[in-house]
Amino acid sequence: MSRSGNAAAKANSADAYEAGLLQQPRSVWAVFFAGIIAFMGIGLVDPILPAIAEKMHATPSEVSMLFTSYNAVMAIAMLFTGMIASRIGVKKTLLTGIVIIALFSFLGGVSNHIWVLGGLRGGWGLGNALFVATALTAIVSLSRSGVTKAIILYEAAIGLGISVGPLLGGELGAISWRGPFFGVASLMVIAFIALIFLMPAEAVTTNAPKKKTSLSDPFRAMKHRSLVVLGLTACLYNIGFFTLMAYAPFVMGLDEHGLGYVFLGWGVLLAVTSVFMAPILQRKFGTVKSMSVMLGLFGLTLLAMGIWTNTPAVVIVSVIFSGALLGNNNTLITTAVMNAAPVERSTASAAYSFLRFIGGAIAPVMAGKLAEWFNPHVPFIVGACFVLLSVVFVFLNRRHVMHVDHAGSGH
Structure with a gap:
């Protein structure tokens, strides 16, 4: 190739790198x-946890069931998402998830008992499982800019949804604790309409999986040590993450507005670091x-919260600072999972998410019970121990996961 041809190729490559994220x-x-x-629904509930406890005469551990049932159902449902999507298609799976979220969030808004509300949040978790796992697969497979940039885009959606959700939840929650539930249902209707008209069926058909996924595929994927190591790491880390999400609102002494602004x-920070900072860290340090x-x-941050809970x-x-740590980590660990094992990305995502959300199911109710049995400091200290244990676990199994950087370097 001529010198000018080389220069042109390099210029085109640079342009593709610079514009790749937005050229979708x-x-x-x-x-x-x-x-x-969809991700607004996660943070939308946070500012109203104390209000729900007060209105329904419930303890923090009972209110934390809103997270536990949600994550438990989501963990189990993740094992079915690939099987469903490979049979009815990506678009129909996404739309089904949205309909289920809208239905159960609306029913949550009209419920009057904490255990009924907890059960309905489980239904919400089913819808979220169908949407979340399929959304990641859809963005990665439909994107023109490679796995790494597609994951950054996915994490940006998570960050924007999670950051706006608490603000909206705080404003609606100040009117009534039921407001955020009706808010999610309304927003899901908008998402449903947007997906029907903006996502062409032919785009999904072109990128559809070549074979149908079976229920056993995620379990087979767990034969790969790298995927299990990352999944269990995320399980341990999510115990700390959901301890913060489910219990921190009870010790900040703020009203719905205040909690909304804190989680905003x-x-x-979660959104900004997941998009801009994580790729830099990845390139420089691995x-x-x-x-x-x-x-x-993050483990040390939770420890500080445990020491100075009062x-x-x-x-x-x-809480605010942890957003930066969680944003970086979410992008880094999701990228690692996508490159961890020689299995379909939807299958890898299902296996990983199953392990990850087990931690999210354990943490909320455990945090509430620890506070009731001991004192408000203990949930954060225990959460910190689990997160720090995840670091030790990664270190001990580092030879099984170090290849993820080489696997991702081609994208």
Whole structure:
């Protein structure tokens, strides 16, 4: 090739790198938009946890069932998502998830008992499992910019949804605790319409899996040590993550507005770092090393919350700061999973998500019970121990996961 040809190729390569993240087909932006709305539902509930406890005369551990049932159902449902999507198609799976979220969030808004509300949140978790797992697969497979940039886009949708959700939840929750539930149902209707009109069926058909996925595929995928190591790491880390999400609102001493703004700051940092900072860390230090440092810092942050639980300012600042750590870690660990094992990405995502959300199911009710049995400091200290244990676990199994950077370097 001539010197000018080499220069042109390099220029085209640079342009593709610079513009790749934004040069996406319409179908990717449709899933991205729907994803923002879907992920609003996670943070939307946070500012109203104390209000629900007060109105329904429930303890923090009973209210934490809103997270436990949600994550438990989501963990189990993740094993079925690939099987369903490979049979009815990606678009129909996404739309089914949205309909289920809208239905159960609406029913949650009209419920009057904490255990009924907890059960309905389980139904919400089923819808979220169908949407979340399929959305990641859809964005990665439909994107024109490679796995790494597609995951950044997916994490950006998560970050934007999680950051806006608490603000909206705080505003609606100040009117009534039922407001955020009706808000999610309304937003899901918008997401449903957007996906129907903006996601062309032919885009999904073109990128459809070549073979139908079976229920046993995620279990077969767990034969790969790398996937199990990352899944169990995320399980341990999610115990700390959902301890913060489910229990921190009870010790900050803020009303719905205040909690909404705290988790807005948390979500903004999560969104910004997941898109801009995580790729830099990944290139400079490697995925596994960067992930381990972020997990270590998050564990220490939870420890600080456990020591100074009675000082609201420390808890508030720690929650907001943790958003930066979680944003980086989410992108890093998701990228690692997509490159961890020689299995279909939808199958890898299902196996990983199953393990990850087990931690999310254990943590909320455990945090509430620990506070009731001992004192408000203990949930954060225990959560910190689990997160720091995840760092030790990665270190002990590092030879099984270090290859993820080489696997991802081709994208």
